[in-house]
Every structure is written in structure tokens, then in C-alpha cells.
Amino acid sequence: xxxxxxxxxxxxxxxxxxxxxxxRPIGAYEELVLATIQGIYTDATALELRRELDYLEDRKLxxxxxxxxxxxxxDLTRYGxxxxxxxxxxxxxxxxxxxxx
Amino acid sequence: xxSVTIEFWPLLSxxxxxxxxFLGFVFAAGKILLSxxxxxxxxxxxxxxxxxxxTAKNWEDKFTTLMISFREEAKGWQNLEKDFLKYQNVISRExxxxxxxxxxxxxxxxxxDGVAMRIENLQLKGLREC
Numbered sequence: 001x002x003x004x005x006x007x008x009x010x011x012x013x014x015x016x017x018x019x020x021x022x023x024r025p026i027g028a029y030e031e032l033v034l035a036t037i038q039g040i041y042t043d044a045t046a047l048e049l050r051r052e053l054d055y056l057e058d059r060k061l062x063x064x065x066x067x068x069x070x071x072x073x074x075d076l077t078r079y080g081x082x083x084x085x086x087x088x089x090x091x092x093x094x095x096x097x098x099x100x101x
Numbered sequence: 102x103x104s105v106t107i108e109f110w111p112l113l114s115x116x117x118x119x120x121x122x123f124l125g126f127v128f129a130a131g132k133i134l135l136s137x138x139x140x141x142x143x144x145x146x147x148x149x150x151x152x153x154x155x156t157a158k159n160w161e162d163k164f165t166t167l168m169i170s171f172r173e174e175a176k177g178w179q180n181l182e183k184d185f186l187k188y189q190n191v192i193s194r195e196x197x198x199x200x201x202x203x204x205x206x207x208x209x210x211x212x213x214d215g216v217a218m219r220i221e222n223l224q225l226k227g228l229r230e231c
Contacts (some may be wrong), residue, residue, distance in 0.1 A: 014214070015207065015211050018207045018210050018211060019203060019204075019207040022202070022206045022210075023199075023203050026199075028203060032200050032203060032204070035200070035204060036203060036204045036207045039204055039207075040208060040211050097214045097217055097221075098217075100217040100220075100221070
């Protein structure tokens with residue numbers, strides 16, 4: 001059974017992880033992540049992005065710094081890096097493709 | 102009581118002589134005084150002129166060095182400006198903005214993932230069709 005919303009959510013999480021991996025070692029503000037995700041899903045919204053970032057934080061893959069000014073700053077944790085680099089098994093919830101290289 | 106008689110003309114001439122000699126003395130004294138004052142004033146003016154000339158020369162020297170230093174400074178700023186423009190050019194040509202790099206790289210990776218997925222699906226479908 002194909003569920004487009006689920007696919008979109010989970011792919012978005014994977015793309016967020018990829019973005020933050022490219023933004024290492026500094027990390028990135030949510031604006032940059034959103035701009036990147038919008039390069040893939042043109043209709044991605046800030047709220048959607050924050051939801052997925054929050055989910056990734058709950059999974060301890062991402063560190064979030066919620067600044068008093070309202071901006072969020074995201075950075076990969078050690079586990080996040082391992083997931084992106086295929087060192088760890090990825091539990092369901094993130095559409096990580098199989099390693100093909 | 103004997104009386105002294107002085108005749109009028111000798112008296113007049115005596116007084117006149119006295120007056121003339123006195124006036125001559127005053128005139129000569131005045132002249133000497135004036136000439137001395139004049140000399141002093143001249144000396145003073147010469148001294149003042151020397152001082153003025155020296156001061157003017159000093160100022161001129163100072164202004165000249167100041168102008169030279171200004172010119173050198175201006176040259177330095179010009180060089181700095183040129184260097185800055187050069188670097189601006191180099192930066193726009195040789196460096197990629199961090200944000201742009203992250204975005205492009207991620208999108209390329211995402212596209213690669215998509216292609217890999219498609220190939221995988223094709224392989225699976227092909228297997229099923231076989």
C-alpha cells in the first residue's frame with residue numbers, strides 16, 4: 001500500500017540528515033535546510049521542516065538549538081553522522097535508501 | 102652804588118648767540134638721538150625680518166613634509182583599494198558560498214538516491230517480469 005504522505009515525511013527526514021551532513025562541522029540554520037529541502041520538494045513548508053527536525057531530535061540524530069529570537073539551529077549528533085554514513089542500521093521512520101555504492 | 106650798564110645791542114647779540122647755540126645744541130642732540138633711534142629700529146627690523154624669514158622657512162619645510170606624507174598616505178590607500186578590488190574579484194571567482202555548496206551537494210545526493218531507487222525498482226520489476 002503506497003502512502004505518499006509517509007514517503008514524503010520519511011524522505012524529508014533523510015534529506016535533512018544529508019543536508020546537515022554536508023553542513024558539518026558547523027551545522028546549519030533552519031532557513032538553509034528549508035531552502036535545500038525546497039530544492040527537492042518545492043512545496044515544503046517551514047512548519048513541516050520543524051516537525052521533522054523535532055522528530056530527528058527525539059531520535060537523538062540531531063542537536064537542535066532553539067534560539068530566543070525564534071530561529072532554530074541544527075547540527076548532526078554522532079548517531080546522525082553514523083546513520084548518514086551507513087555505519088549504523090537505520091530503524092524505520094527515515095527513508096534511507098539501501099547502500100548502492 | 103655803582104651800576105652796571107649793559108648796552109642794548111651787545112646784550113641782544115649775546116642773547117641771540119646764546120639762543121642760537123642752545124638751539125644748535127638741541128638740534129644736534131635731537132639729531133643724534135633720532136639717528137640712534139633710527140639705527141636701533143633698523144637693527145630691530147632686521148632682526149625681526151630674519152626671524153620672520155626663518156619662521157616662514159620652518160613652516161614651509163613642515164608643510165612640505167606634511168604634503169609628502171599626505172601623498173604617501175593617499176598612495177597607500179589607493180593601493181589598498183586596488184588590492185581590495187582584486188580580492189573581491191578573486192573571491193567571486195574562486196570561492197563558493199557555504200550555503201550554496203550545502204544546497205547543491207544535498208540536492209545532488211538526493212537525486213543520486215532517487216536514481217538508485219529507480220534502478221532498484223527496475224531490477225525488481227524486471228525480476229518479477231522474468
